[in-house]
Amino acid sequence: xxxxxxRFLSDLHHLRSFGAAGHGVMRRAFSEPDVAAREWLVAQxxxxxxxxxxxxxxxxxxxxxxxxxxxxxxxxxxPEGGWLDGAYGVIAALEIAxxxxxxxxxxxxxxxxxxxxxxxxALTGSDLWAGRTTLxxxxxxxxxxxxxxxxxxxxxxxxxQEDFVDPxxxxxxxxxxxxxxxVLDQVGxxxxxxxxxVGLRQIQVTVTGQQNHAGTTPxxxxxxxxxxxxxxxxxxxxxxxxxxxxxxxxxxxxxQLHPNASSIVPGRAVFTIQWRDGDADRLDRMExxxxxxxxDVAAETGMQVEADRLRHDLTPVPMDEGxxxxxxxxxxxxxxxxxxxxxxxxxxxxxxxxxLMPVGMLFVPSIGGISHDFAEDTGEADLVTGLKVLAxxxxxxxxx
Amino acid sequence: xxxxxxRFLSDLHHLRSFGAAGHGVMRRAFSEPDVAAREWLVAQxxxxxxxxxxxxxxxxxxxxxxxxxxxxxxxxxxPEGGWLDGAYGVIAALEIAxxxxxxxxxxxxxxxxxxxxxxxxALTGSDLWAGRTTLxxxxxxxxxxxxxxxxxxxxxxxxxQEDFVDPxxxxxxxxxxxxxxxVLDQVGxxxxxxxxxVGLRQIQVTVTGQQNHAGTTPxxxxxxxxxxxxxxxxxxxxxxxxxxxxxxxxxxxxxQLHPNASSIVPGRAVFTIQWRDGDADRLDRMExxxxxxxxDVAAETGMQVEADRLRHDLTPVPMDEGxxxxxxxxxxxxxxxxxxxxxxxxxxxxxxxxxLMPVGMLFVPSIGGISHDFAEDTGEADLVTGLKVLAxxxxxxxxx
Numbered sequence: 001x002x003x004x005x006x007r008f009l010s011d012l013h014h015l016r017s018f019g020a021a022g023h024g025v026m027r028r029a030f031s032e033p034d035v036a037a038r039e040w041l042v043a044q045x046x047x048x049x050x051x052x053x054x055x056x057x058x059x060x061x062x063x064x065x066x067x068x069x070x071x072x073x074x075x076x077x078x079p080e081g082g083w084l085d086g087a088y089g090v091i092a093a094l095e096i097a098x099x100x101x102x103x104x105x106x107x108x109x110x111x112x113x114x115x116x117x118x119x120x121x122a123l124t125g126s127d128l129w130a131g132r133t134t135l136x137x138x139x140x141x142x143x144x145x146x147x148x149x150x151x152x153x154x155x156x157x158x159x160x161q162e163d164f165v166d167p168x169x170x171x172x173x174x175x176x177x178x179x180x181x182x183v184l185d186q187v188g189x190x191x192x193x194x195x196x197x198v199g200l201r202q203i204q205v206t207v208t209g210q211q212n213h214a215g216t217t218p219x220x221x222x223x224x225x226x227x228x229x230x231x232x233x234x235x236x237x238x239x240x241x242x243x244x245x246x247x248x249x250x251x252x253x254x255x256q257l258h259p260n261a262s263s264i265v266p267g268r269a270v271f272t273i274q275w276r277d278g279d280a281d282r283l284d285r286m287e288x289x290x291x292x293x294x295x296d297v298a299a300e301t302g303m304q305v306e307a308d309r310l311r312h313d314l315t316p317v318p319m320d321e322g323x324x325x326x327x328x329x330x331x332x333x334x335x336x337x338x339x340x341x342x343x344x345x346x347x348x349x350x351x352x353x354x355x356l357m358p359v360g361m362l363f364v365p366s367i368g369g370i371s372h373d374f375a376e377d378t379g380e381a382d383l384v385t386g387l388k389v390l391a392x393x394x395x396x397x398x399x400x
Numbered sequence: 401x402x403x404x405x406x407r408f409l410s411d412l413h414h415l416r417s418f419g420a421a422g423h424g425v426m427r428r429a430f431s432e433p434d435v436a437a438r439e440w441l442v443a444q445x446x447x448x449x450x451x452x453x454x455x456x457x458x459x460x461x462x463x464x465x466x467x468x469x470x471x472x473x474x475x476x477x478x479p480e481g482g483w484l485d486g487a488y489g490v491i492a493a494l495e496i497a498x499x500x501x502x503x504x505x506x507x508x509x510x511x512x513x514x515x516x517x518x519x520x521x522a523l524t525g526s527d528l529w530a531g532r533t534t535l536x537x538x539x540x541x542x543x544x545x546x547x548x549x550x551x552x553x554x555x556x557x558x559x560x561q562e563d564f565v566d567p568x569x570x571x572x573x574x575x576x577x578x579x580x581x582x583v584l585d586q587v588g589x590x591x592x593x594x595x596x597x598v599g600l601r602q603i604q605v606t607v608t609g610q611q612n613h614a615g616t617t618p619x620x621x622x623x624x625x626x627x628x629x630x631x632x633x634x635x636x637x638x639x640x641x642x643x644x645x646x647x648x649x650x651x652x653x654x655x656q657l658h659p660n661a662s663s664i665v666p667g668r669a670v671f672t673i674q675w676r677d678g679d680a681d682r683l684d685r686m687e688x689x690x691x692x693x694x695x696d697v698a699a700e701t702g703m704q705v706e707a708d709r710l711r712h713d714l715t716p717v718p719m720d721e722g723x724x725x726x727x728x729x730x731x732x733x734x735x736x737x738x739x740x741x742x743x744x745x746x747x748x749x750x751x752x753x754x755x756l757m758p759v760g761m762l763f764v765p766s767i768g769g770i771s772h773d774f775a776e777d778t779g780e781a782d783l784v785t786g787l788k789v790l791a792x793x794x795x796x797x798x799x800x
Contacts, residue, residue, distance in 0.1 A: 181616025198615065202662060214651040215598065215676050215745030216581025217769060219644075226633070226652050233630040244619075251614040252626050254662045255655060262602060262654045262672035272662035276615050345615030369617060 001096070001103035003391045005384045008095040011044070012383070015075065015091055016083045024374025025083045029076040029115035029124070030058065030152035037075055041094070041112055042159060048098045050109065054159040056135055057128040058114035061165050062097055064107040069398035070170040070357075071096055071390070072111035073177055074125070074349055082178075082376020086116055086349075088364070088383065089176040096391045106398035109170065113349045120149040126352035129164055167356040171399055172323060175350040176362040176390045178378055182369025183342060190385045191339035192363035193327040196278035197351050198247075198343050199316035201287060203273050205232065205294065208304040211259065211267025223303050225269035226257055231301070235293045236273070243285050247343050250275040250286070278316045278343040317351045323360025323397060330392035331362075335385050360397075362390050401496070401503035403791045405784045408495040411444070412783070415475065415491055416483045424774025425483045429476040429515035429524070430458065430552035437475055441494070441512055442559060448498045450509065454559040456535055457528040458514035461565050462497055464507045469798035470570040470757075471496055471790070472511035473577055474525065474749055482578075482776020486516055486749075488764070488783065489576040496791045506798035509570065513749045520549040526752035529564055567756040571799055572723060575750040576762040576790045578778055582769030583742060590785045591739035592763035593727045596678035597751050598647075598743050599716035601687060601709075604672050605632065605694065608704040611659065611667025623703050625669035626657055631701070635693045636673070643685050647743050650675040650686070678716045678743040717751045723760025723797060730792035731762075735785050760797075762790055 018040070019026045019033030027033040038060050045052040045062035053061040060075075073089025093110035100108040114125030120141035127133045139150030153160070179185075184192050209223030233252055240250065255271035275286050290307075298305040324341070331339035342363070350359040364386040367377045418440070419426045419433030427433040438460050445452040445462035453461040460475075473489025493510035500508040514525030520541040527533045539550030553560070579585075584592050609623030633652055640650065655671040675686050690707075698705040724741070731739035742763070750759040764786040767777045 179616065180613055181618075182612075182621050183616075183618065186621065200615070212582075212769065213580055213746060213771065214649065214653055214674055215600070215747070216579065216583075216771075217649065217745070218581075218583065218646060219649055220646065221582050221586065221769070224651070226655065227637075230630040230633040230652075233627065234634050237627075246618060246620065249614065249617070249619055251624070251662070251665055252630075253614055253657070253664050253666055254660050255626065255657050256660075257653070257655050260654050260656075262651070262674050264653050265651055266653055274614055274662050345617070346613060347615070369612065369621070371613065371616075 001099040001391065001395055003095045003099040003387050005387060008091060008387055009380065009383070011094060012088065012091040015087050019077070021080070022374055023083065024376065025077050025081050026079060027077040027081065028079055029117065029119045030155050034076050035155045038112065038156060039159065041075065044094055048101050050097060050101070053161055053165050054156060055129065055164045056153070056160055056162065057125045058153050058156050059125040059129055060112045062094070062110040063165065063169070064097070064109045066107055067169060067171055067399050068107035068109040069394055070109045070111055070173045071394060072113065073175050074113040074116035076115055076117050078117050078372045080374060081117070082371055082373060084178045084376055084378055085371060086177065088178055092176050092387050092390055095387065096394055099391065100398070106395060106400045108394055108398050116349055119143050120152065123347065123349055123352055124149065126349040130352040130355045132352060132355065170357055172320065172358040172360070172397060173350060173353045174323065174360050174362070174390060174394060175348055176386055177348060178371060179363040179366045180346050180371035181366065184363060184365035185367055185369060189338045189340055190335040190364065190382045191331045191389050192342045193324055193331055193339060194319050194344045194361035194363060195324065195341050196319055196343050197317040197348060198276040198278045198345055199280055199283050200274065200276045200314040201283055203290070203307045203309055205271055205273060206306045207269045209267055212265040214263045214265050217265055222265050223301065224265050225303065226266040228297055228301050228303050228305065229255065229269040229271055232293055232297050235297065236290065239289045239293060240286065243282065243289060248277045248282065249345060276345060280316050314347065317354045319360050320358035323358055326393040326396045327360055327362055327389065330389045330396070333392060334388040362386060401499040401791065401795055403495045403499040403787055405787060408491060408787055409780065409783070411494060412488065412491045415487050419477065421480070422774055423483065424776065425477050425481050426479060427477040427481065428479055429517065429519045430555050434476050435555045438512065438556060439559065441475065444494055448501050450497060450501070453561055453565050454556060455529065455564045456553070456560055456562065457525045458553050458556050459525045459529060460512045462494070462510040463565065463569070464497070464509045466507055467569060467571055467799045468507035468509040469794055470509045470511055470573045471794060472513065473575050474513040474516035476515055476517050476519070478517050478772045480774060481517070482771055482773060484578045484776055484778055485771065486577065488578055492576050492787050492790055495787065496794055499791065506795060506800045508794055508798050516749055519543050520552065523747065523749055523752055524549065526749040530752040530755045532752060532755065570757055572720065572758040572760070572797060573750060573753045574723065574760050574790060574794060575748055576786055577748060578771060579763040579766045580746050580771035581766065584763060584765035585767055585769060589738045589740055590735040590764065590782045591731045591789050592742045593724055593731055593739060594719050594744045594761035594763060595724065595741050596719055596743050597717040597748060598676040598678045598745055599680055599683050600674065600676045600714040601683055602672055602674040603690070603707045603709055604670060606706045607669045609667055612665040614663045614665050617665055622665050623701065624665050625703065626666040628697055628701050628703050628705065629655065629669040629671055632693055632697050635697065636690065639689045639693060640686065643682065643689060648677045648682065649745060676745060680716050714747065717754045719760050720758035723758055726793040726796045727760055727762055727789065730789045730796070733792060734788040762786060
């Protein structure tokens with residue numbers, strides 16, 4: 001089977017027109033442009049000769065007959081999103097499924113999941129399909145404007161079927177996506193074969209000191225919550241050094257001081273510590289380092305240091321070995337010497353789908369590492385290379 | 401002359417009744433309780449036989465005949481203030497002026513300045529008297545609720561005179577105040593003779609890094625603005641060590657990260673650095689350390705680090721040597737071994753008055769260092785000791 005790069009790029013730019021905003025796209029889940037884009041996808045699926053199935057979550061499937069390999073991603077965007085994000089993987093799946101039909105095989109189905117970008121939940125469409133959330137729960141999820149998922153999905157009621165697609169139809173799932181990070185772009189490579197989607201843990205730390213006048217309180221009598229937070233940040237950098245790999249990341253991205261006034265010694269600092277790695281054992285070891293640092297800073301400063309888990313942990317999701325091997329082989333054919341194996345630092349629908357079947361993922365570069373921004377882009381040659389690698393791997397993996 | 405502790409405490413509790421709120425007081429400048437309190441003060445002044453003079457700023461003077469020593473503070477409070485703050489110094493001045501009249505000398509006048517707590521400006525009443533702001537400027541100052549100083553001061557129009565009191569009437573100014581810090585309380589002493597009101601400098605620092613996805617951006621490729629800010633805080637602590645005294649303070653009290661989200665590497669951190677000391681040369685040396693630290697962190701991290709002055713510097717204000725000597729001598733009589741010389745870390749009306757005449761200040765302990773809070777308090781024995789020390793020093797300093 002031979003995907004057609006020109007047809008693929010044409011479709012990719014057509015999808016971009018739904019919600020186009022300058023270089024970027026505004027196509028949140030169940031917005032008018034999103035509904036229009038899904039109607040257009042259904043028409044493309046039917047034109048290929050696949051069976052369209054829009055499930056109660058708004059996920060749009062194009063189903064081959066019998067057992068098949070599923071390929072896809074998501075076509076909803078952030079409020080001010082890039083034009084490629086999930087759209088790239090959806091249109092690549094459409095083109096490969098079409099090429100497979102034209103070639104008389106193999107059996108390839110496609111999907112565009114809904115609300116990956118979390119207007120209502122987080123990865124809501126694949127979450128529902130994987131049975132990790134019930135429709136009754138999801139219907140209560142509210143967007144920041146108050147609209148619920150239950151109300152919003154009525155916008156696709158005219159296309160929806162009552163049932164979800166049976167996952168047993170599929171032998172596995174391949175997702176292609178832009179990297180959304182700087183690695184491939186900086187090293188000048190075209191393709192990344194994903195080894196795992198990293199796990200994530202996050203705590204909220206509260207340092208409670210003593211709010212005081214910033215003029216009348218001598219340094220030796222202070223319990224300054226910001227100084228405690230800065231000390232924690234410094235010690236984490238030192239003590240993580242022996243635990244992490246170059247792929248491990250940790251972030252203090254949110255901080256709130258109280259009362260947050262220039263003339264008052266901060267009495268309280270609340271901040272998040274988030275850490276990600278592909279290895280659950282390493283996440284554990286990092287958590288022990290964090291616990292020690294918090295305990296040590298509390299002892300050293302006399303302040304109260306408390307940690308609360310903010311959300312469910314995300315367990316690392318290893319990609320299927322056979323699928324990685326097929327992607328590596330295809331990458332070496334179509335991008336010899338210009339690909340690498342790498343973890344995915346971002347979460348993807350493939351995480352949810354991994355609970356149903358083997359999954360594999362492929363990355364192409366994000367120029368400057370930019371994503372979730374109108375400026376998001378990838379060179380056209382890389383977009384086409386990704387399509388060819390994905391098609392070759394799908395050809396090797398899909399049932400006949 | 402002999403001040404009467406019982407009469408003094410009675411008056412102090414009477415002033416407390418204007419705007420009383422539990423243990424504390426709510427008596428903002430020109431609020432109904434503040435106007436009522438100033439009407440009451442005028443009545444007390446006239447009952448003593450001094451001449452009341454309410455100036456256009458709302459400052460209430462009780463004037464002795466001829467050249468006199470001025471004593472006082474302010475009777476407005478924070479929105480949720482303590483009962484002593486400036487009120488203590490105002491009622492002590494009232495009692496000492498009364499005792500002087502009763503004794504037939506020396507010549508002592510008193511004052512309650514207006515809006516020391518900055519409902520409209522900052523130390524607005526003494527600022528206007530010292531000619532550091534014009535009435536036309538001050539009339540435009542607006543409270544957070546939109547009320548202007550010009551509108552608010554109409555509340556005292558029925559008592560106001562058109563002119564300010566001529567500062568040349570006074571040989572000097574003594575202000576007694578609660579410490580508003582923990583030092584005297586922690587060391588168990590009753591009186592502090594103020595050596596200087598510390599100077600204050602403040603800058604706002606902006607660290608500009610690169611906003612990135614907290615999962616997909618390897619640590620080595622990050623420009624994390626919070627990490628830059630934490631590094632600056634740590635280096636300041638190290639490098640100030642050789643420059644400061646135990647009385648020097650510095651504070652990072654306000655910080656804002658952007659976009660301040662747990663899953664995003666902060667692209668920008670904006671925070672204040674404020675430092676205070678009684679010695680202008682030391683303030684200079686600290687500023688050079690800060691400049692070096694900012695330059696070094698910019699070089700080390702590749703991030704942009706900019707500093708802006710947020711407000712006018714406050715120059716350290718040394719207290720008059722003769723007045724300090726009189727206060728020390730009086731302290732040794734009425735609180736032998738239980739007093740110390742110390743700087744004032746907080747700003748006071750005496751700073752403004754120092755531009756007009758020699759000034760001196762006396763502190764009594766704040767229990768737990770607490771001020772600007774309903775819980776603010778001082779032991780009654782210390783309140784009386786302060787009164788006696790102040791009266792003895794005034795007796796020695798005032799013209800006859």
